[in-house]
Amino acid sequence: VFKMDNDIERVLYSQEAIAEAAKRVGQQLAHDYENKTPIILVVLKGAALWAVDVMRYMEYTEVEFINVSSYNGGITSSGEVSLVTDIQSDVNNRDVIIMEDIVDTGRSLKFMKELLVQRGANSVKTASLLDKKEGRVVEEDVEYIGFDVPKAFVVGYGLDYSVNGKELYRNLPYVGILKKEVYAPEHANLVDHEITPTH
């Protein structure tokens, strides 16, 4: 029994359901990138768990990391995306698969796609655990989707919520909706994709 489980109102996607989704997406990628050696671009920090589970089903790949931030710590999204940690290799002429935990406004994804295209990537596709289509501010499509997620206050399996300056819940093996008392306004430090609970 984990204490963290008590902070969860409802499990949206179980560990088993996520494992199935990772297998489905991973096998699709293995098929679509057959005879290629794509770069799996893991978007820190949220996509770490998803990327690891998906890439197990793939053939020859390289793994790179990037960290972008679209928030300035306020209660709403700043709208501006900045590069926190850059990729460590040349993407010129490479096929890149962006691995995300969630695509919400689409701003982070747009920023990364433009960066990769500008650097001469041969192709850029996205595989996201969650696609929150209702949250879109800029038009961005996700080619490989684990789950279409409704507007809800989700944490777990990479997705965090900040409590007293600590980014918690990333290590939950499932995705769940956080209890109201945990994300009450007085605990704020909310970010855009986490601030719109359905109940």
Ligand code: PRP
């Ligand atoms: C979250 C999420 C995506 C991005 C999606 O990352 O992991 O990268 O925001 O939001 P958008 O579509 O509105 O741009 P965050 O910046 O919270 O960093 P983290 O992954 O380290 O938690």
Ligand code: MN
């Ligand atoms: Mn992220």
Ligand code: MG
């Ligand atoms: Mg976050």
